[in-house]
Amino acid sequence: MAQPTVGILHPGSMGAAVAACAATNGGSVLWCEAGRGPATVARAERFGLTGVATLRELLDRSDVVISLCPPAAAEDLALEVAEHGFAGVYLEANAISPEKAFRTAGLFGPATTVVDGAVIGSPPVRGKTPTLYLSGPAAATAELEQLFAGTAVRTKALGDEVGQASALKLAYTAYQKASRVLVALATGLAREHGVDEELLDVASRRASSYLAEPEYIAKTAARAWRWGPELEEAADTLAAAGLPAEMLHAAATTLARWNEAKDSELTVADALDQLAQP
Template sequence: MDQPTVGILHPGSMGAAVAACAATNAAAVLWCAAGRSSASAERAMKAGLTSVATLPDLLDRSDIVISLCPPVAAEDLAHDVARAGFAGVYVEANAINPERATRISEELGPEATVVDAGVVGSPPVRGKTPTLYLSGSPAATARLEALFAGTRVRTKVLGTDVGQASALKLAYAAYQKTSRVLVALATGLAREHGVDQELIDVASRRTASYLSEPEYIAKTAARAWRWGPELEEAADMLEAAGLPPQMLRAAATTLARWDDVKDDSKLTLNDALDRLVQP
């Protein structure tokens, strides 16, 4: 069985937990202590990672490098790796858009093999089992499937094109994280008028995710002509309460792309999505 040496850049809460799972099937999992915080060092120690002094040390010894860092740093980090001449498998697992993932692949290639990746779910601790979505070279993605086999990190290969995993990650994040912000706005707005508990009571009657009901998009489009103005009214309320209204105004602007399909009961999901892309 292939037991590669793995390098993790850098052990944040997700990176350290993923690296600890990789250690199950790896010869060693390395991290670079240079410039890292004491919190990173503590996470690495708890995960059982092996410290090396410099990035070139880590790259020289690693067969597979996993990049898990704040999105803003992803390209700079990849540039440093490319400049060092890394020639193994580079797993670009940051929450970045497909265009950035493609640029990173082009910068690191052809010496390195870049696998586009995206983690969906919470860090694999206390029974959590996130999924690492992968796209890229079949040989490289197969190595990663083997690396995480039998661990709390599940893997799923989406295809061979760099960018597919990044696209899935950000598509899901767009819904999940924006939804959390909307919860904060809705609750803040209700609290200003003393009805926040009632709002929670209303919401508790429905627990399913709207993301699991794509067929409803066509109904949303057909109702957009009245939903848009309703959201503008809500945005005015937010502004009056000192809360930021921009998100609801943006949603109203999005709904306006469907103004010409008022109450169209025959509209299909594809029709609605086509109109959203090309109003």
């Protein structure tokens, strides 16, 4: 497909930046302005996205639609797109379970090709280069690889089964995000007993330990509102594989104590104080 038009659903910090990279090899990148707040409008303008008035207009004009939204909204959003009769490539790039990705693919008719996607890494700005993992029909994954060729978004095809990319994302999420929750708990416990500096000293002797990065606790608190749902999805995936899921459910419950800190700039001490309050 030459110069495909791309539609991005609900352009957050990751979605807007990824969509902007798609414009390198595509045509215009559209987003739907209906119901979105001023922060989203400003973000879309910053990344050079083209606003349209309705979802129907976005879907009618787009060859490729990218869905990057909070996990809890992924299925409802896909159903809304399917009901519009979208004909093209639908990239389901949310942090959802493989079962949910497969179920989402089943919502669409034959005119739509669903590709399972997973973005691992930070948004592609200021030199960051995340990887977009893809699984699904080979022709569609190849089309998406071409769309992002030469951009800050690297791509890698995993296979032809919807659910593989989601499984990789949640396997990584299970470690990457849960480990940061453990850092906060360990540091909070040590601080309660006056040995937090000693804990940091112990951790600093070990290579690549998140315990040596206590400043990340405040970042974790600010992102807890979206990390919690991701860990619940990962827990469901563990359970489906016959593995214990309690730790990830518990980590999501822990993150819920920081829901009021959404996108805030807390100090480490403030984050730990919030964590200690029921």
